[in-house]
Amino acid sequence: xxxxxxxxxxxxxxxxxxxxxxxxxxxxxxxxxxxxxxxxxxxxxxxxxxxxxxxxxxxxxxxxxxxxxxxxxxxxxxxxxxxxxxxxxxxxxxxxxxxxxxxxxxxxxxxxxxxxxxxxxxxxxxxxxxxxxxxxxxxxxxxxxxxxxxxxxxxxxxxxxxxxxxxxxxxxxxxxxxxxxxxxxxxxxxxxxxxxxxxxxxxxxxxxxxxxxxxxxxxxxxxxxxxxxxxxxxxxxxxxxxxxxxxxxxxxxxxx
Numbered sequence: 023x024x025x026x027x028x029x030x031x032x033x034x035x036x037x038x039x040x041x042x043x044x045x046x047x048x049x050x051x052x053x054x055x056x057x058x059x060x061x062x063x064x065x066x067x068x069x070x071x072x073x074x075x076x077x078x079x080x081x082x083x084x085x086x087x088x089x090x091x092x093x094x095x096x097x098x099x100x101x102x103x104x105x106x107x108x109x110x111x112x113x114x115x116x117x118x119x120x121x122x123x124x125x126x127x128x129x130x131x132x133x134x135x136x137x138x139x140x141x142x143x144x145x146x147x148x149x150x151x152x153x154x155x156x157x158x159x160x161x162x163x164x165x166x167x168x169x170x171x172x173x174x175x176x177x178x179x180x181x182x183x184x185x186x187x188x189x190x191x192x193x194x195x196x197x198x199x200x201x202x203x204x205x206x207x208x209x210x211x212x213x214x215x216x217x218x219x220x221x222x223x224x225x226x227x228x229x230x231x232x233x234x235x236x237x238x239x240x241x242x243x244x245x246x247x248x249x250x251x252x253x254x255x256x257x258x259x260x261x262x263x264x265x266x267x268x269x270x271x272x273x274x275x276x277x278x
Contacts, residue, residue, distance in 0.1 A: 034087070037091070037094075040094070041090070041094045044094050044097050044098055044101065047101055048097065048101065051104070054104055055100065055101065055104055058100055058103055058104040059100050062100065065096065065100070069092070069093065069096060072089060072092055072093075073089060073093075076089065078277055078278075079277075080273060080277055102114060102115075108174065109171075109174040109175050112167065112170055112171040112174050112175070113171055113175060113178075115167050115171075116164075116167055116168055116171040116182060116185070119160070119163075119164035119167055119168065119185070119189070120168075120185050122149070122150060122160060122164065123161070123164065123185055123188050123189055123192060125149070125150045126147070126149025126150050126151075126157060126192055127149075127188070127192070129149055129150055130147045130149060130195065137149055137150075139153075139154055143197065145197075146195070146196055146197045146198075147192065147195035147196050147197075148196065149192060149196075154196045154197060154198055155196070155198050155200070155201065157192060157196045157198070158192075158193050158196040158197075158198025158200070158201030158202070159198070159201055159204075161189045161190070161192045161193045161196070161201065161205070162193060162198075162201040162202070162204045162205035162208065163208075164185075164189040165186055165189040165190055165193070165205045165208070165209060166205070166208040166209050166211075166212060168182045168183070168185045168186040168189060169182070169183075169186050169209060169212050170212060172186065173212070173216065190205070193205055210232075213228075214228050214229070214232055
């Protein structure tokens with residue numbers, strides 16, 4: 023436990039220079055930044071709720087630390103929106119994920135003692151992260167990002183399609199089924215949006231097809247749930263964390 027706390031403290035210190043860069047960048051162009059932020063009223067509302075949660079948190083000190091990360095991550099997103107057009111923003115995000123993908127393969131192949139888990143889930147890749155599910159989660163976001171980047175920047179389409187396949191492979195190597203399902207669901211929207219942009223007729227047909235497919239999946243789950251659980255390798259709780267949720271519910275009753 024003390025080792026984990028020490029590692030967490032080191033990671034927090036590593037983020038301080040990043041926060042400083044964000045602050046300096048905001049101060050360089052404050053008017054344009056505030057103009058973009060003022061138009062993002064929904065984002066501001068979500069941040070307000072997150073900040074207010076300190077008052078009902080069971081651990082306000084931990085919540086405050088996490089709020090710093092949430093606020094600066096959000097400010098980074100606003101800076102990207104203010105600085106770049108959408109295709110360029112996609113490439114900035116894709117380049118970041120490309121570094122993660124490359125390093126994850128490097129650790130997995132050349133430093134398997136770190137890049138591949140050996141205790142809890144032997145053989146499952148974790149790449150540059152501490153746990154396999156963290157790698158799977160990151161790659162489930164990276165895959166549709168690469169694919170969208172390939173569509174928005176045709177001059178580098180082959181490059182980003184290659185990284186799309188690499189990110190998908192890392193999800194498989196991580197053995198994170200939740201990440202795989204999330205990734206496939208996210209990727210399913212890419213052709214749907216592309217068809218909708220071509221024309222209204224194709225858009226209506228694609229939407230109806232998507233609704234029909236979702237209805238079919240819902241019917242299979244309602245009529246034969248055991249088949250769905252068997253296909254994804256889960257039980258009826260999906261995560262096996264229902265005991266944790268029960269404990270959390272008791273805590274919420276004390277401090278709703």
